[in-house]
Structure formats: C-alpha cells, structure tokens
Amino acid sequence: MKLRNWQQKIIDDFPSISAKYKRFILKAPTGAGKTVLARQIVDQFYTGKKVIVLCHRLVLLDQLQTALSQNRRVRTLAVSDKGKAFEDYDILLSTSMRAREVLDDAIPKADLIIVDEAHRVSPNGRGYKRIIEKFQRDGKPTAHFMGLTASPERRTGDQRDQLNLAFDAIIDCADIEELISEGILVQPHYRPHFVHDLDLEDIDVSSGEFPVSRLTDEIIKSSMLDYATHAYLEERQNVGRTPISAWFCPDIRVAEITRDHIERFDITAAIITAGTPLKERRRILSGHATGEIEALVSVGVLTEGWDNPECNIIVHMRPTLSKVLWGQSVGRGLRSAPGKDKCVVIDVSSNWTTFGPVEKLKWTLWSPPRSFLQYQNRFNWIGQQQDDEDRPETYLLCKNDVAKGRPCSHIYKKNENEGDACPVCGIYSAIDIYKERRLDLTFNDNKLHKVFFSKAPEIFAGLNISVWNSLGESAWRTATQKEIAYLLFCEAFVRASEEIAESEGEYWASTLQTEAEIRGDLLEHGRSVQKQMAFDLAWIADGLETRREVRTLQANYGVALIGPVLEAMTRSQSETKYQRAVKITERLVTLGCSVNDDLPYFQAAKS
Numbered sequence: 001m002k003l004r005n006w007q008q009k010i011i012d013d014f015p016s017i018s019a020k021y022k023r024f025i026l027k028a029p030t031g032a033g034k035t036v037l038a039r040q041i042v043d044q045f046y047t048g049k050k051v052i053v054l055c056h057r058l059v060l061l062d063q064l065q066t067a068l069s070q071n072r073r074v075r076t077l078a079v080s081d082k083g084k085a086f087e088d089y090d091i092l093l094s095t096s097m098r099a100r101e102v103l104d105d106a107i108p109k110a111d112l113i114i115v116d117e118a119h120r121v122s123p124n125g126r127g128y129k130r131i132i133e134k135f136q137r138d139g140k141p142t143a144h145f146m147g148l149t150a151s152p153e154r155r156t157g158d159q160r161d162q163l164n165l166a167f168d169a170i171i172d173c174a175d176i177e178e179l180i181s182e183g184i185l186v187q188p189h190y191r192p193h194f195v196h197d198l199d200l201e202d203i204d205v206s207s208g209e210f211p212v213s214r215l216t217d218e219i220i221k222s223s224m225l226d227y228a229t230h231a232y233l234e235e236r237q238n239v240g241r242t243p244i245s246a247w248f249c250p251d252i253r254v255a256e257i258t259r260d261h262i263e264r265f266d267i268t269a270a271i272i273t274a275g276t277p278l279k280e281r282r283r284i285l286s287g288h289a290t291g292e293i294e295a296l297v298s299v300g301v302l303t304e305g306w307d308n309p310e311c312n313i314i315v316h317m318r319p320t321l322s323k324v325l326w327g328q329s330v331g332r333g334l335r336s337a338p339g340k341d342k343c344v345v346i347d348v349s350s351n352w353t354t355f356g357p358v359e360k361l362k363w364t365l366w367s368p369p370r371s372f373l374q375y376q377n378r379f380n381w382i383g384q385q386q387d388d389e390d391r392p393e394t395y396l397l398c399k400n401d402v403a404k405g406r407p408c409s410h411i412y413k414k415n416e417n418e419g420d421a422c423p424v425c426g427i428y429s430a431i432d433i434y435k436e437r438r439l440d441l442t443f444n445d446n447k448l449h450k451v452f453f454s455k456a457p458e459i460f461a462g463l464n465i466s467v468w469n470s471l472g473e474s475a476w477r478t479a480t481q482k483e484i485a486y487l488l489f490c491e492a493f494v495r496a497s498e499e500i501a502e503s504e505g506e507y508w509a510s511t512l513q514t515e516a517e518i519r520g521d522l523l524e525h526g527r528s529v530q531k532q533m534a535f536d537l538a539w540i541a542d543g544l545e546t547r548r549e550v551r552t553l554q555a556n557y558g559v560a561l562i563g564p565v566l567e568a569m570t571r572s573q574s575e576t577k578y579q580r581a582v583k584i585t586e587r588l589v590t591l592g593c594s595v596n597d598d599l600p601y602f603q604a605a606k607s
Helices: 005-020 034-045 058-068 100-109 128-138 176-181 212-221 224-235 252-263 278-290 323-331 351-355 371-376 380-386 445-461 465-469 472-477 481-495 504-524 538-544 552-568 571-591
Strands: 023-027 051-055 074-076 091-095 112-116 144-149 169-172 187-192 245-249 269-273 295-299 313-316 342-347 395-398 401-403 411-413 430-432
Touching: 005 034, 005 169, 034 058, 034 112, 034 144, 051 100, 091 100, 100 128, 112 128, 169 504, 187 351, 212 252, 224 252, 224 313, 224 342, 245 252, 252 269, 252 295, 269 278, 278 295, 313 323, 323 351, 342 351, 351 380, 380 395, 445 538, 445 552, 445 571, 465 552, 472 481, 472 552, 481 504, 481 538, 481 552, 481 571, 504 571, 538 552, 552 571
Parallel strands: 023 144, 023 169, 051 091, 051 112, 074 091, 112 144, 187 342, 245 295, 245 313, 269 295, 313 342
Antiparallel strands: 395 411, 395 430
C-alpha cells in the first residue's frame, strides 16, 4: 500500500518517537488516514507481537477489525469472554468496559496498546483509569500506549481527568491545511451568520456546556432555522455536484423541526440519533452516501466513526462551548471525493466566530479549569484576530434587511470585497464587530502580551528597587483577590522555566512543578487563594497600566519582582516564562489554593 506523505514521515520517525516517549498521541485531522497509519505501524514494527486496540463504540470496533484483519490473527472481545488473552491471536480489539478479566491478563503481555478517538480517554473514569494504572504498574518496560485522534483535548476542568495523566506528548502528524494542499482533504468554505435573536446570555454554563433543554428552547424561539435553510437553499446550488449535507442539532426536538422544515422544499431528509436501531441506521447512511437522502439530520452522532466523502455541506445548528465538538463535526465534511473541491460550512450557531476555522484550532493535553468560559463570548475568536499584534484583522457583520426585519447577518473579513460589500447579499450595510461589541470582549492574550512587554520595563526603570522589594509582606497581606491574581502572575513569571519544552508532557511537567512550588510557598506563609469561577487577564494588565483595581503598592512590588528577570533574560526566554506564568496564574485562580489542596501534582497534607 502506498502511504500518504505524512503517513510515511511518521513511519520513518516512529523508531525515534517510540524511543523518546512511552505514552503518546498521534494527532491528524479527520479523514487523514489514522487507521491506515495504525495498521502500518502494527505491520512494520509489531509483527509477531501482542497488540491491544481499544475504542469506546462498537461501530468503531467493526471498522478497526476490517482494517487490521489482513494477514493477522485478530479477536474482538465479547462482553462474556473469560480466560487468558492472546492464546490463538495477536491483536485484541475491545472497548474499555468489556471482559475485564481478559483485558487485565492482556495488558501485561501487550507490546502496544492503541486507543482510537483518544480524546475519549478518561484517566479518572471507570474504564480507562483501570487500564492506565494497570499499564503503568504491570506493563512491559518496552511497551507503548498510543492514542489516535484529531482533537487531543478533554472537555473537563477536572484535574484528575486530563489527558496529560494518560499521555506524555502530542505528535502533530499533519494539519488540515497541509492535507488540503495535497488533495487529501478539501477546502472548507465557511458561511457564518450571527443569529441576532438567539439569546444565550442568561443560560447557566457552570457544567461546561449549554444545557440541551435550555439551548433547544432558545433555538426554537429564534430565527436560526430560517437562517440555516435560506443559506442552504443558496449554497446547494453552488457546490457543483449533487448536494449531500449533514446537519448537527442539539436534540431530537430541534432535529424533527429541522427535518420537517427541510422537507417543505422537496428535499429528502432523515434523522439519525444514538438510539436509531442498527438496521435503520445502516439504511439511512447508505441512502445518504448515494444522495438518495440529501440531508442527514444528526443528534449526538456522526462526529466520530462516520465517513461519507460525498458529504459537501455541513450545517451547524448546535451552539457549543466545546471546540472538540466543533472541530469533529466540521471535519466530517472535509474528506475528498471525485469532483469535490470544497465543503460548505453553514454556521448559524456562532461557533465559527467563537472558535475560529477548524484548520486553526490549537490543542493541549491539559485544559485549565473553566477554560470553557471564554467561549461564552460568541465573538471570542474575532476579538483575538483584531488584537493580533502582527496581523490585526477586522470582521464585519452585515445589517442589511433582507426579509421583513431579518438582517442578513453574514460575517466576513474587511477589505476582501470591492467596497466591502457583503459577499452574500451584495450590499454594504455593515458594522465593525469589534468596535460595535468591544465592551463584550474580554481582555485577551494578545492585549496582555503587548501591555506586559511595553509597560513592565518602562515602570521598572523608574522604581527604587530596594524600597519596593522590602514591601512584599505588606503587599500580600493587604491584597484583594484581583491583586492576589496580579501578584501570583509576577511570582510565576519569576519562577517559571525559560527552557523551551520539547513535548507537551515536558511542558506540563515543568509548569505544574512551578505551580506546586508556588502553592507550597503560599501555604508556608499562611496565604490562600480564593477559588473563582473565571480568571480575567485584565487584572494583570491593570497592575501594569491603568491601576484602577490593582493599587500602587501591589503593582510596583510586582514589577520590582519581574523587572530584573526581564533585564537578565533574552526576549525569547522572557516569552517562554510569560506564557507559562499566564497558565499558572489561571490555574491558581480558578482552582484556588488552600490547606485542602489534593491535586495529582500537589497534596497540601504532604507539603
């Protein structure tokens, strides 16, 4: 089999990857060919050896068995299986919850454990926790734990349930833009609309996601479906081939309304959910693959384990706080097929303006607590583009009235069309999103970065350091919670390593070690940090610039700490320390710090 360029590169590099890391994730976009890569790795490096392949869904087991069965002895574990593993086969396929006795026997014998859709690995969950601990305790010294996924990040703030506890590194195999240039994937063509009457402001998101019941009520009350179908009727004429679409909805109520609405335009549509019987599911998916069913309306499925390269339109009708969900769903439309040169992504849920294009998404093995809160701002990504120091970009929101009080609401980049006319309705009647909604935008990384590197050296140059360094105890004792956050940042900047990490695991090991040191120092001095729902970068910037809430004592003491470090370090070293300090501060503020700390990397009782 001829491998793709990125697959061959990983095969060539695999000996060095496996020599350097024992537990790692191979990240590649949906449709890139991760399963083919896994089979090649098994064939080339594990012939005659024992391999376990785990996934969380039965449909994925079927796909993996088909891919791995050529010239190999493969066994799919049944729920009722017992006894010894690998007696008459070399490859064991299973979900993490099946036949515990056989899996427990297999893990110490395995030379390689592969986990498909590795972002599903829960180090603190019932299934994978036992497997991870068994592998770490009893696995062969030469064995490897290898994950495969397009989106290596957990949707949780639980510090005992992070991917970093299961894996040491992310190996970035190929990105979407590279695969588009090679013709493996097609170019996404985004058509985002801001639905003006979709009200998500008062929905409680403390769980980390919009509650489906509330979300559904707001969607049904809004004009979201009108926007979606209007855009769809236009775009289906422009795809250059038979339109075949996937619609992503939050629940069955929205899905049924959507299907009925689509069918009014003589478009064949069907609903598929996690509860759809297997025989019916196969019939629907087969009809969709041929175009007999044009619109497939999905609830909670299709984001994983579904492949239909003929799908050329994605309609996103589920606002989310999860970039994993956004990335997985859009990725399902990017597979290439003969005659297919693009996939139209109609987004009426503000996910494009929140997260940005899927080809630009960044991933991390460790998610900060409550990291989802930034995505409450439905213009989060657009705000970051405006504040980019190197390449600021302005986006416009079309306000042209196109249908009895319903504005066009298409979002597009400024200076890309003649006269800045809207590419959808052809009229210029737009507002600058950033200027119009600047009060809604949080103080982001780009802004703080600019303030820090311009203001801190300037303030430090005018300080009498011997005076301010003597005021540390007073600064901490009288500090408010926001001032504590500012002081934590300054302390973290001083302590953080300036060494560039070679892997995600190395980065977090160093960063969490610094965090643990600060926690220990805080408790030793009788200090604590009150746990807060959110962390605002503006608190740090305030101490360096406006000083409305961070008073002079705390502000100048903090600069007295960081100033000498800035002078002694190169800009590159300071950049590394700065980025780590932001992460550490966010974690300390959102997790809090007290004598009850019981974290994987710091236990207050033992400090």
